Amino acid sequence: MAHRSVIPFGPQHPVLPEPLHLDLVIEDDRVIEAIPQIGFVHRGLEKLTEKRDMHQFGYIAERICGICAVGHSCGYASACERMLGIEVPGRVQYIRTILHELSRIHSHLLWLGLLADAFGFEALFYRSWTLREQILKIFESTCGGRVILSINEIGGLKHDIEDSELAGIVQTLDAMRPDYEAVVHTFLDDNSCGERLHSVGVISKKDALDLSMVGPFGRASGVDYDVRMFGDGAYADLAAFEPIVATDGDCYARCQVRCAEVTQAMDIIKELVGKIPHDGIGGRTKLTPADGARGEVVIEQPRGEAYYYVRGNGTKNLDRFRVRTPTSQNLAGLTHALQGVLLANVPMIILTIDPCISCTER
Amino acid sequence: MQKAIYTTVGIDELLPHVQALKGVGARFVQMHAERNVDDGTYRLVYTFINVRAAQEHIAQDGSYAIENLVIEGINQYQEIPSISSYYPAVFPFENEAHDLFGLAITDMQVDFKGFFYQVSTGEPMSVITPEVKAAREKAMKVRAAAEAKARKAAAEKAAAAAAAGEGAAGAAVAQPAAAAGSDAQHDDAAAKAALKAAEMEAKLAAMDPEKAAKVRAALAAKAARDKQKKEA
Numbered sequence: 038m039a040h041r042s043v044i045p046f047g048p049q050h051p052v053l054p055e056p057l058h059l060d061l062v063i064e065d066d067r068v069i070e071a072i073p074q075i076g077f078v079h080r081g082l083e084k085l086t087e088k089r090d091m092h093q094f095g096y097i098a099e100r101i102c103g104i105c106a107v108g109h110s111c112g113y114a115s116a117c118e119r120m121l122g123i124e125v126p127g128r129v130q131y132i133r134t135i136l137h138e139l140s141r142i143h144s145h146l147l148w149l150g151l152l153a154d155a156f157g158f159e160a161l162f163y164r165s166w167t168l169r170e171q172i173l174k175i176f177e178s179t180c181g182g183r184v185i186l187s188i189n190e191i192g193g194l195k196h197d198i199e200d201s202e203l204a205g206i207v208q209t210l211d212a213m214r215p216d217y218e219a220v221v222h223t224f225l226d227d228n229s230c231g232e233r234l235h236s237v238g239v240i241s242k243k244d245a246l247d248l249s250m251v252g253p254f255g256r257a258s259g260v261d262y263d264v265r266m267f268g269d270g271a272y273a274d275l276a277a278f279e280p281i282v283a284t285d286g287d288c289y290a291r292c293q294v295r296c297a298e299v300t301q302a303m304d305i306i307k308e309l310v311g312k313i314p315h316d317g318i319g320g321r322t323k324l325t326p327a328d329g330a331r332g333e334v335v336i337e338q339p340r341g342e343a344y345y346y347v348r349g350n351g352t353k354n355l356d357r358f359r360v361r362t363p364t365s366q367n368l369a370g371l372t373h374a375l376q377g378v379l380l381a382n383v384p385m386i387i388l389t390i391d392p393c394i395s396c397t398e399r
Numbered sequence: 400m401q402k403a404i405y406t407t408v409g410i411d412e413l414l415p416h417v418q419a420l421k422g423v424g425a426r427f428v429q430m431h432a433e434r435n436v437d438d439g440t441y442r443l444v445y446t447f448i449n450v451r452a453a454q455e456h457i458a459q460d461g462s463y464a465i466e467n468l469v470i471e472g473i474n475q476y477q478e479i480p481s482i483s484s485y486y487p488a489v490f491p492f493e494n495e496a497h498d499l500f501g502l503a504i505t506d507m508q509v510d511f512k513g514f515f516y517q518v519s520t521g522e523p524m525s526v527i528t529p530e531v532k533a534a535r536e537k538a539m540k541v542r543a544a545a546e547a548k549a550r551k552a553a554a555e556k557a558a559a560a561a562a563a564g565e566g567a568a569g570a571a572v573a574q575p576a577a578a579a580g581s582d583a584q585h586d587d588a589a590a591k592a593a594l595k596a597a598e599m600e601a602k603l604a605a606m607d608p609e610k611a612a613k614v615r616a617a618l619a620a621k622a623a624r625d626k627q628k629k630e631a
Contacts, residue, residue: 072509075516076498077517081518084523247487249488250488267454267463268461269401273461331403333403333446333465334401335428344429344446346446350436350535350538351538351539352535354534356436357431357434361492365492368488368490369490370488397491
């Protein structure tokens with residue numbers, strides 16, 4: 038029997054922008070078991086509802102994570118609106134969805150850049166992030182911030198985005214497409230990329246279902262589940278929506294799914310801009326949730342299904358705020374994907390679940 | 400349109416329910432703990448979505464359901480069985496409920512034994528701060544005052560209706576109504592006093608402890624002086 042040893046991986050590691058620790062039990066250079074450890078930077082944001090009222094907490098919810106900021110603010114606002122029985126205008130739903138899809142594009146482009154960087158393809162990393170920069174410029178020109186947009190509030194939006202600005206977004210995305218397709222071509226068809234991604238960290242569909250995996254990580258293993266297919270909010274008005282699914286369950290399939298989701302997001306934005314209603318942007322309302330009133334919502338964040346829950350107690354503060362982020366749900370899948378792989382492939386596999394520790398350490 | 404179904408189950412019924420949900424192919428979404436400020440007990444909420452059933456419902460009437468299993472009234476010494484044998488993805492949330500709320504979850508497949516989160520205060524989510532307690536009491540007093548006001552308004556309305564009635568019969572009805580009004584006024588005054596006390600308590604809770612102690616002593620002395628004056 039080969040000698041077994043334990044290698045600590047992280048919390049500081051070049052492939053990890055945030056602290057995640059793994060105890061890797063290895064035999065020769067093959068991983069036998071991986072035990073994850075988080076909690077190094079837990080912030081206790083859920084407890085802050087005791088000190089911040091519902092409106093103030095919206096700013097905190099948005100700061101759970103820099104990459105998924107728009108999704109967090111949409112999820113929090115929607116859960117509160119559900120608890121309070123507020124029906125927001127259609128334009129609010131459309132603008133939230135457009136911004137959320139833009140954030141999916143920027144998140145996936147960020148991930149593609151990190152992936153290229155992880156396997157040493159620097160030029161591809163630059164090109165991915167150059168494209169991402171255009172999305173950040175859209176955010177800056179329409180909302181004033183590149184990451185934290187602060188446009189959502191409970192009951193509506195703080196300000197409108199003019200139709201001309203929305204048309205400009207579509208133009209920018211259309212102009213991006215040729216460059217984006219060239220980047221995707223390199224990721225999916227170039228040998229140097231394919232050799233690092235094919236047949237690495239394979240998870241079967243059965244395992245993905247058993248481990249309740251979410252997002253592109255699950256869909257790459259054939260799990261045809263995407264919250265957007267339930268048609269909540271503006272998604273209900275799309276002509277058609279099908280989750281993007283791959284079947285190989287390896288790192289290449291995860292890359293394939295995310296590449297296709299960027300194009301899908303561009304199409305969704307284009308369709309919604311063409312249909313956007315003009316029925317106002319709602320506004321801040323007096324917040325008086327009944328004691329024990331609950332609101333919950335699931336949304337599809339770039340990394341997968343996220344769950345938001347709020348419970349009122351008759352005061353302006355929430356009794357409980359809960360957010361379950363996609364990375365927390367995918368930790369079990371991550372440990373499974375690492376079993377039996379070569380030690381050299383561990384960084385690649387960790388990267389392909391796109392772990393977001395800020396979200397997990399809320 | 401999303402709906403939420405909450406089913407309250409006992410601790411003993413949790414695993415059979417989870418097994419049934421797993422049997423019909425429901426996805427595990429999340430699990431979280433909550434603390435009841437009023438009685439200090441805990442609540443666990445397990446959330447699932449049956450994707451196939453949801454799609455069928457959407458095709459029928461455009462709605463789908465998030466299913467929740469709720470265990471109410473848990474004390475920290477009660478043992479709750481882990482559902483990780485059915486849904487392994489629950490392990491971060493069960494460890495979280497243990498580390499942040501101090502709940503005793505047994506037979507976890509991945510058990511960090513209290514070292515999942517590195518927190519400076521043990522079981523931080525189980526702490527009920529004075530501010531929370533005071534705000535909660537204030538809200539209850541405000542609600543009591545609103546109810547007393549509503550009762551008073553109803554009594555006045557009944558009295559007015561009775562006065563508008565005919566002759567002696569009308570006058571006879573007005574008497575109990577007036578009595579009810581007097582009770583309501585008494586309730587109202589009591590509720591106002593309680594509200595004032597709660598507001599003061601909230602202010603004191605937010606103060607520096609030393610200053611709060613001095614203010615409390617001054618208030619107690621003033622109450623004693625007032626009582627002496629009344630007796631004199």
